[in-house]
Amino acid sequence: MRQPLRCVLTIVAGLLAALTFLPGAQAQSSFEAAVSGFAADSFLDTDKAIGAVAATGSPMALPVLQALKDGRLFFTTDPQGVYFRDEAGALFDAGTEKPVDPAPADLKTVRLNNRVRGTLAAAEAELQRFNLTRIHRTRLANLDRVTHVEMKPSGDFELTFETGATVQGSRRYKTPLEKLDRAATATAAPATER
16 A cells, blocks of 8 residues: 555656756656656556656656557567557657657557556646646646637537647536636636726
């Protein structure tokens, strides 16, 4: 029981330290080094890599961890590399976010077990402190970066971010949108009273 708690505390401390102290280039090389831990093909190394990736504070940490959770994170051993597929199926280098075409022939899926899933859940819970919220069974989103919400007739929704990227959300996870809606109403109200 103490080992998982220690792991969670390590992730939390590392994440806070990384968000406070790492400059850009050092953070990127630190992220690339952390991602390489997924190529070891052992549950223990995968568990450690999750904590290391989350601790970098990189904007790519969340997509890589989501890809792991969804079974879209892959590795090669010769040469060693870690890759993820986005939801459209395009392959990217997980350390640099550069597209990879053609795909390496020996791609293997990074494996999960219950311990690794627990570590992923703990990392996700910690990321919620930074307003990263579940919007779908397989997706988290930073609600601070949302510029537009479009509700679908089915009850599902689509979020548009500052970058122009869009992400689909599930009606089962629309409770966080109420917080967004209240915040938008609160900021819009003073402008209309003038």
